[in-house]
Amino acid sequence: MEAKTQAVSPTILHQFPQMVNQLSHLVFNLDTKSISQEDLQTLQRTIVDIQNAIHALNQPAIRIVVDKIYQLIHKNIGTKHKSLSRNAINTLQSQVDMLRQVTQIHLETDIPQTSHESTQKLHHLIIGLHDKQLVEEIINQVKYFNYTSSSCESLEEIIELINHHPPNSYHAILLDTEFCTNKDPSLIKPLSEKVPILFVSFDNRVATRLFAVRAGGSAYLVRPVEFTHLIEKIDHIALNQNEITPYRILIVEDSRTQAKFIQQQLENAGMITEAINNPMEINKILQEFQPELILMDLYMPECSGFELTKMIRQQEPYMSIPIVYLSAEADLDKQLKAIKLGGDDFLTKPMEPEHLVLAIQARADRARTLRAEMIQDSLTGLLNHTRILEQLDLEIARAKRNHLPLSFAMIDIDYFKAINDNHGHPIGDRVIKGLARLLKQRLRKTDSIGRYGGEEFAIILPQTDRTVILPLIEDIRKGFSKLLHQSSDPLVEFTATVSCGLAEFTATNNTVGKLVQAADKALYAAKDQGRNCVVLDSE
Numbered sequence: 001m002e003a004k005t006q007a008v009s010p011t012i013l014h015q016f017p018q019m020v021n022q023l024s025h026l027v028f029n030l031d032t033k034s035i036s037q038e039d040l041q042t043l044q045r046t047i048v049d050i051q052n053a054i055h056a057l058n059q060p061a062i063r064i065v066v067d068k069i070y071q072l073i074h075k076n077i078g079t080k081h082k083s084l085s086r087n088a089i090n091t092l093q094s095q096v097d098m099l100r101q102v103t104q105i106h107l108e109t110d111i112p113q114t115s116h117e118s119t120q121k122l123h124h125l126i127i128g129l130h131d132k133q134l135v136e137e138i139i140n141q142v143k144y145f146n147y148t149s150s151s152c153e154s155l156e157e158i159i160e161l162i163n164h165h166p167p168n169s170y171h172a173i174l175l176d177t178e179f180c181t182n183k184d185p186s187l188i189k190p191l192s193e194k195v196p197i198l199f200v201s202f203d204n205r206v207a208t209r210l211f212a213v214r215a216g217g218s219a220y221l222v223r224p225v226e227f228t229h230l231i232e233k234i235d236h237i238a239l240n241q242n243e244i245t246p247y248r249i250l251i252v253e254d255s256r257t258q259a260k261f262i263q264q265q266l267e268n269a270g271m272i273t274e275a276i277n278n279p280m281e282i283n284k285i286l287q288e289f290q291p292e293l294i295l296m297d298l299y300m301p302e303c304s305g306f307e308l309t310k311m312i313r314q315q316e317p318y319m320s321i322p323i324v325y326l327s328a329e330a331d332l333d334k335q336l337k338a339i340k341l342g343g344d345d346f347l348t349k350p351m352e353p354e355h356l357v358l359a360i361q362a363r364a365d366r367a368r369t370l371r372a373e374m375i376q377d378s379l380t381g382l383l384n385h386t387r388i389l390e391q392l393d394l395e396i397a398r399a400k401r402n403h404l405p406l407s408f409a410m411i412d413i414d415y416f417k418a419i420n421d422n423h424g425h426p427i428g429d430r431v432i433k434g435l436a437r438l439l440k441q442r443l444r445k446t447d448s449i450g451r452y453g454g455e456e457f458a459i460i461l462p463q464t465d466r467t468v469i470l471p472l473i474e475d476i477r478k479g480f481s482k483l484l485h486q487s488s489d490p491l492v493e494f495t496a497t498v499s500c501g502l503a504e505f506t507a508t509n510n511t512v513g514k515l516v517q518a519a520d521k522a523l524y525a526a527k528d529q530g531r532n533c534v535v536l537d538s539e
């Protein structure tokens with residue numbers, strides 16, 4: 001168990017989340033174009049303060065992440081106050097996100113309120129499409145999903161735009177295949193290496209699709225394009241590896257040099273690692289670090305990787321962590337034995353660093369996906385009914401303990417039966433997905449979003465009171481009502497609306513049942529008032 005921090009230092013315990021919040025604001029407001037020397041110095045001062053504080057708090061799990069951020073800042077800025085690259089900023093932002101998460105988990109306290117606006121990162125699109133009406137529609141629609149767009153008239157204009165901006169200024173290109181008529185794919189390929197390209201075309205012929213592949217296209221959509229589908233594809237290609245919460249990898253390896261080398265490779269690829277040289281420390285590190293994958297040596301002085309794997313597998317919480325062996329053992333029988341004892345895979349040394357990174361990323365990603373499957377709603381990827389209620393229970397306990405506000409919202413799509421009846425069930429599903437997507441975009445990472453029922457959503461907003469939730473949900477309601485959905489007939493588009501019921505955690509609304517009931521009552525009132533509106537429970 002973690003040490004009881006309250007006994008250590010109540011002042012630092014109180015200040016720590018605020019310091020993390022300050023760091024978070026600094027890092028999320030960094031912009032490659034306008035970083036001043038003062039920004040860099042403030043960043044350095046803040047991380048040093050955080051590092052001093054965490055040493056006083058005796059919280060190893062948080063310290064690991066703080067040290068990583070310190071090293072990153074130190075490495076990139078150093079004493080000469082160099083500027084920060086976009087890549088360095090991206091990595092810093094993911095690590096700071098991680099710090100917010102571990103602080104919340106281990107200190108059991110929330111980071112002070114961050115505005116719902118400030119954590120949203122804008123992404124920039126380049127649109128190169130002939131159809132001006134479609135361009136206008138896309139520009140209008142994507143802004144609800146935090147994208148800004150620049151429209152270009154030709155491939156040459158796109159190339160110029162990209163060459164005149166620092167790397168990573170743009171996150172995706174939507175490109176008409178017609179812009180590429182008579183062009184050599186090798187001309188476009190270098191562009192796709194800088195910014196991912198999503199081809200949009202009326203042309204579904206193999207030859208054109210092959211052209212797009214050769215030009216380095218990451219995706220290909222045949223028109224007419226359904227907007228929700230388009231935004232899903234853009235998200236998929238535009239949100240790069242750095243914006244995925246880093247994988248946490250534990251390395252069990254008796255050679256310190258080997259361990260350090262592997263750590264470096266994985267960290268360069270954006271993962272968070274911890275290494276132990278003594279396998280006897282395994283349980284402590286499993287509990288503190290909560291790895292998503294273990295990279296295990298086979299032969300160590302204290303015990304073998306076989307034994308350690310079996311021991312890990314006998315502990316319920318760690319039964320499903322992927323264990324990958326990394327060993328020079330070439331005997332197939334021994335490799336198979338290792339897998340039979342509970343290992344998931346065998347990688348043979350020596351291994352090229354990039355192969356190691358790819359193999360680990362793929363396995364960690366799959367493990368994360370499988371875990372998510374267990375708690376997520378399959379249509380939207382949001383928390384399922386049971387999990388959102390469990391989360392509400394946790395958040396109520398936390399709000400009580402820390403005397404913090406908490407809000408809960410129920411959102412229901414209006415006249416959804418008519419949408420299904422008029423446009424068909426699959427189109428109804430897309431409307432549900434569109435709302436899920438919008439909620440994910442507009443809410444903070446610390447908020448929880450669940451699909452409560454068919455077309456009903458539940459949202460938990462920690463550290464949020466009525467003054468924040470009311471305008472926020474009102475804004476989401478308005479945004480959703482402006483989204484265009486395409487019917488099965490490509491020429492028919494329609495809009496949909498939502499009704500929202502809000503409730504606040506109070507002395508009386510203080511259990512899961514009571515909060516849900518209060519929000520539900522407010523939702524009914526919203527439906528009664530004619531729908532497409534937000535009602536706050538009056539108790």
Ligand SMILES: Nc1nc2c(ncn2[C@@H]2O[C@H](COP(=O)(O)OP(=O)(O)OP(=O)(O)O)[C@@H](O)[C@H]2O)c(=O)[nH]1
Nearest residue numbers: 412413414415416417418420425426428429454455
């Ligand atoms: N497409 C689709 N439809 C669903 C799903 N789950 C539930 N539904 C349908 O959603 C409809 C909900 O209809 P009602 O509860 O009558 O409510 P409504 O038509 O939205 O009317 P109001 O809520 O009063 O505005 C039902 O017809 C369900 O069959 C789903 O996952 N996909």
